[in-house]
Amino acid sequence: MKKHYLLTPGPTPVPPGVALREALPVLHHRTSEFSAIYKDVVEGLKYVFQTKNEVYVVASSGTGAMEMAVVNLLSPGDEVIVASCGNFGDRWIKIAEGYGVKVISVSVEWGKVVKPVAIEEALKSNPNVKAVYTTFTETSTGVVNDVKAIGEIVSKTNAVLVVDAISGLCGQEFRTDDWKVDVVVAGSQKGLMLAPGLAFITLSDKAWKAVDVSKISKFYFDIKKYKKSYATNETPFTPPVTLIVALQESIRLIKGRGLESMWHDYKLLAKAARAGMQALGLKLFGEVPCDVVTSACVPLEIGGKIVKTLREKYGVSIAGGQGVLKGKIIRFAHMGYIGKADLLVGFACLEMVLCELAVKIEKGKAVAAAEEELLKD
Ligand SMILES: *Cc1c(COP(=O)(O)O)cnc(C)c1O
Numbered sequence: 001m002k003k004h005y006l007l008t009p010g011p012t013p014v015p016p017g018v019a020l021r022e023a024l025p026v027l028h029h030r031t032s033e034f035s036a037i038y039k040d041v042v043e044g045l046k047y048v049f050q051t052k053n054e055v056y057v058v059a060s061s062g063t064g065a066m067e068m069a070v071v072n073l074l075s076p077g078d079e080v081i082v083a084s085c086g087n088f089g090d091r092w093i094k095i096a097e098g099y100g101v102k103v104i105s106v107s108v109e110w111g112k113v114v115k116p117v118a119i120e121e122a123l124k125s126n127p128n129v130k131a132v133y134t135t136f137t138e139t140s141t142g143v144v145n146d147v148k149a150i151g152e153i154v155s156k157t158n159a160v161l162v163v164d165a166i167s168g169l170c171g172q173e174f175r176t177d178d179w180k181v182d183v184v185v186a187g188s189q190k191g192l193m194l195a196p197g198l199a200f201i202t203l204s205d206k207a208w209k210a211v212d213v214s215k216i217s218k219f220y221f222d223i224k225k226y227k228k229s230y231a232t233n234e235t236p237f238t239p240p241v242t243l244i245v246a247l248q249e250s251i252r253l254i255k256g257r258g259l260e261s262m263w264h265d266y267k268l269l270a271k272a273a274r275a276g277m278q279a280l281g282l283k284l285f286g287e288v289p290c291d292v293v294t295s296a297c298v299p300l301e302i303g304g305k306i307v308k309t310l311r312e313k314y315g316v317s318i319a320g321g322q323g324v325l326k327g328k329i330i331r332f333a334h335m336g337y338i339g340k341a342d343l344l345v346g347f348a349c350l351e352m353v354l355c356e357l358a359v360k361i362e363k364g365k366a367v368a369a370a371e372e373e374l375l376k377d
Pocket of ligand 1: 009010061062063064088135137138139164165166167187
């Protein structure tokens with residue numbers, strides 16, 4: 001009977017209208033009925049990604065699209081730059097090295113943002129670099145990177161810019177074409193308000209030139225297969241039909257609200273979440289906090305306990321730290337179908353849990369501070 005509140009940076013809650021669609025009878029995918037829906041979905045995705053290029057839908061988690069962005073652009077022995085500032089940035093390194101690609105790292109300490117100047121210098125001293133890989137909102141730490149500045153730099157070279165926007169898309173201003181990003185990957189279970197299971201990838205003309213000479217071997221993730229099927233409003237393999245049918249509804253909701261208005265709303269939620277954390281005496285973590293998740297430092301090693309107690313006692317799920325940040329930070333998401341009321345519930349319960357764990361706080365202070373910000377809207 002427990003009511004659940006999903007305030008994690010993926011998966012995120014699914015709006016009722018989208019969830020109902022996920023429950024409809026399964027369509028056959030080689031039918032005009034499904035193709036019509038698919039056509040509408042991929043057109044809508046162009047708006048979501050702010051691109052005129054095709055966006056491909058893949059049955060996998062977001063990481064599958066990351067892997068596609070490696071195996072389709074490179075050949076073994078190629079050199080790439082990875083600008084990482086956290087767990088998900090480091091994933092680019094692991095994938096690339098796994099395929100025999102040489103990684104030049106311009107990574108920074110977790111919690112910092114990547115330095116566009118460092119990317120510029122690395123590109124100058126390594127003129128053979130085929131691609132630059134980085135992350136938009138680094139969900140593991142809660143920072144946002146200046147993708148626009150990086151796009152300016154990389155677009156002046158022969159390298160293609162690949163950005164993981166898995167958690168940031170829909171949640172914070174992101175413009176694929178205007179910011180000169182060549183390849184963008186995303187997933188269904190964060191800003192897009194859908195169950196996990198779909199990944200997305202879009203490529204610029206410059207990126208397609210890299211695809212033409214790529215020699216890494218691939219089958220399921222071969223982007224050329226997706227492009228070919230796209231022409232007939234199909235996917236190369238059996239797609240998760242129900243998720244795509246549901247995606248049509250979530251895109252309808254996104255278009256209805258408008259991206260600009262969504263970006264505005266999450267910015268407000270982020271301000272309220274930061275105010276709430278600070279009111280509890282918790283130091284914010286991260287050099288440039290993003291708008292989709294708020295990270296705060298917690299007293300020595302109780303991060304895990306906070307997360308566990310919140311979930312078990314109150315049904316509220318937030319996230320703890322990953323890797324070196326395990327137990328040291330908590331991460332409170334405000335992406336997708338998470339609104340003002342959810343935020344207040346989350347902070348009220350967080351206050352109670354901190355009291356139970358004997359952290360000295362003043363009850364009601366975080367909620368009051370969050371309300372103060374939310375009322376500014
Ligand atoms: C969630 C996330 C991923 C991983 O996505 P999966 O769907 O779990 O594979 C990668 N990068 C970022 C920035 C994320 O937030």
